[in-house]
Amino acid sequence: MRLFAASGAPGTLVCLARMLLDGAFSDVEWRLGCPPALRGWLSRALGAEAGPKGHLPDGDLIEERLVDLPDVEASHRDATLGRLLEGVDTVLVGTDLGLCIDERLATVARGAGLPVHYYIDFATCIPERVAQMHPGPGTVLAPGVKVAEDLLRAGCPMPVTDCGHPEFERLLAVDAAASRVAAERVRRAAGLPDDTLLVAYFSQPFSDHRAVYHDAHLDFLDSGRLGYDELSIYDAVAATLSRRSRPAALFVQPHPRETPGKYASRMEARAAGVLHRAMWGGTKDELLLAADVVLGMQSTVLVEAVYLGRPVASLDIGAAYGGAGKEASPFDAASWGVACIGDMATLQAGLDDVRRLLPASRNPLGIRPGCAARLAQVLCGGATTPRGVAAAKGAA
Numbered sequence: 001m002r003l004f005a006a007s008g009a010p011g012t013l014v015c016l017a018r019m020l021l022d023g024a025f026s027d028v029e030w031r032l033g034c035p036p037a038l039r040g041w042l043s044r045a046l047g048a049e050a051g052p053k054g055h056l057p058d059g060d061l062i063e064e065r066l067v068d069l070p071d072v073e074a075s076h077r078d079a080t081l082g083r084l085l086e087g088v089d090t091v092l093v094g095t096d097l098g099l100c101i102d103e104r105l106a107t108v109a110r111g112a113g114l115p116v117h118y119y120i121d122f123a124t125c126i127p128e129r130v131a132q133m134h135p136g137p138g139t140v141l142a143p144g145v146k147v148a149e150d151l152l153r154a155g156c157p158m159p160v161t162d163c164g165h166p167e168f169e170r171l172l173a174v175d176a177a178a179s180r181v182a183a184e185r186v187r188r189a190a191g192l193p194d195d196t197l198l199v200a201y202f203s204q205p206f207s208d209h210r211a212v213y214h215d216a217h218l219d220f221l222d223s224g225r226l227g228y229d230e231l232s233i234y235d236a237v238a239a240t241l242s243r244r245s246r247p248a249a250l251f252v253q254p255h256p257r258e259t260p261g262k263y264a265s266r267m268e269a270r271a272a273g274v275l276h277r278a279m280w281g282g283t284k285d286e287l288l289l290a291a292d293v294v295l296g297m298q299s300t301v302l303v304e305a306v307y308l309g310r311p312v313a314s315l316d317i318g319a320a321y322g323g324a325g326k327e328a329s330p331f332d333a334a335s336w337g338v339a340c341i342g343d344m345a346t347l348q349a350g351l352d353d354v355r356r357l358l359p360a361s362r363n364p365l366g367i368r369p370g371c372a373a374r375l376a377q378v379l380c381g382g383a384t385t386p387r388g389v390a391a392a393k394g395a396a
Contacts (some may be wrong), residue, residue, distance in 0.1 A: 002378055004085055005092040006033025006069055009117075010256040011167075011300045012094030013038060014045050016122045018166035020065075021046075028380065033069040033084065033359040035101065041256045042066075044283055069101050081108040090115045090138075090379060095129040103132045110134045117379060118158070121165060122300040123147045123336075130154045137379050143168070144365035161378065164371030167300075171307040172363055174289070179308070182289035190249060190276050197248040197354070200291035201237055202301045203230045205258045217325070227320030230258075230297065234266060236317045237295055240347050242273045248351075253287055253301075278363035293354040306337040306364060311357035312338040313350055337364030365374030 003025075005016045009334045013034055019263055020030050034042055070080045076109060081104065085091065091109040091158040093102040095118055106116045115137040120129060122143070130151065131142065140156055140328050141163035142148035154183035193200075234252065241248040252263055267277055280287050284301065288294060294305035294312040329357045337359040 002089045003030040004088040005095035008035050009094045009096035012121045013042050015166050019372040019375050024372040024376040030064050031067050032191045033067045036068045064215045106134050126150050126154045163374050166371050168307045168367045180291045186290040192249050192322050198292045199250045200287045200294045202253045202296035202299055204297050205255050206230050208259045220343050228318040233315045242352050243271050251280045253280045302338045305334045306359040309362045310353040313341045313357050315341050
């Protein structure tokens with residue numbers, strides 16, 4: 001079978017690459033489409049920077065299988081996507097939000113009469129993702145039974161099955177010793193005392209969403225409607241840390257598609273109690289492992305922190321959600337094991353004692369080993385039906 005997989009969403013790209021690199025796909029002729037701007041980031045996320053000869057087939061991404069995707073606007077003007085699909089038997093895409101290459105590729109594939117499968121790595125904005133799907137041959141693959149059921153409730157027009165999540169599966173197997181080693185390494189590199197609280201803040205492109213997503217349906221991300229953005233939440237975290245008695249270090253991991261430099265003035269600022277603040281230059285895994293507490297907003301990486309057993313919280317301090325009320329939040333934290341914090345007092349209590357933010361379970365979604373094998377079975381072993389949800393439920 002000849003498979004073309006692709007996504008413009010960073011998290012989905014990592015998941016697709018992890019599964020395709022698994023031995024379950026050793027007999028499949030596959031290529032992975034990636035926006036050129038994310039190529040280096042993807043290589044780092046998978047554990048190594050691409051060299052001049054690419055990666056060897058020992059678990060790292062093989063450069064010759066990585067294909068540059070055109071930007072969305074260019075894909076409407078030329079036949080690049082059609083050429084990429086020449087000789088392909090089936091297509092696997094994500095469900096990125098807004099004006100995205102995933103939806104455009106699915107449109108071209110359907111026009112060519114190809115089966116299109118959708119992999120969902122995170123369950124924000126389910127109705128918007130369902131609206132992008134093109135009914136026809138193929139399956140929607142969900143990261144857990146609950147998400148599969150949510151997709152069906154939202155009127156998903158295609159069969160849905162629980163595939164699993166390769167990043168959650170991988171991180172669940174990491175032991176506590178790796179975290180201690182990573183934390184010691186970060187403290188030594190920054191010259192921090194042993195009692196320094198290491199805070200990881202994973203940012204989002206909320207304030208620049210128009211340039212990233214080009215979709216009026218996502219205007220709820222405007223700070224005037226949402227009530228906050230990544231900069232106001234950063235300021236809340238920095239202010240809270242300045243009131244602690246124990247010293248802290250604040251590391252910011254920007255989203256791969258954020259506008260560079262937006263935190264520059266904040267990195268230069270100084271506050272009592274914050275010994276060190278810096279943009280993180282290492283890998284996501286290194287920061288997750290080293291952090292005493294992980295903070296962010298409605299992000300998959302917060303769930304990854306859960307699967308590492310780290311104290312973690314999703315922050316929406318100041319949330320208004322366009323006047324629709326808190327229930328309109330696109331992040332169902334209770335189902336994903338991430339604490340939600342919407343006020344400064346609760347944030348202060350959580351950072352004063354991060355044990356309050358420990359997840360109740362390291363596997364809230366009931367992730368089972370073997371997601372790559374399940375994906376291979378769907379793609380290579382015939383179509384599934386909505387009964388796959390019930391079957392997965394019984395096996396969990």
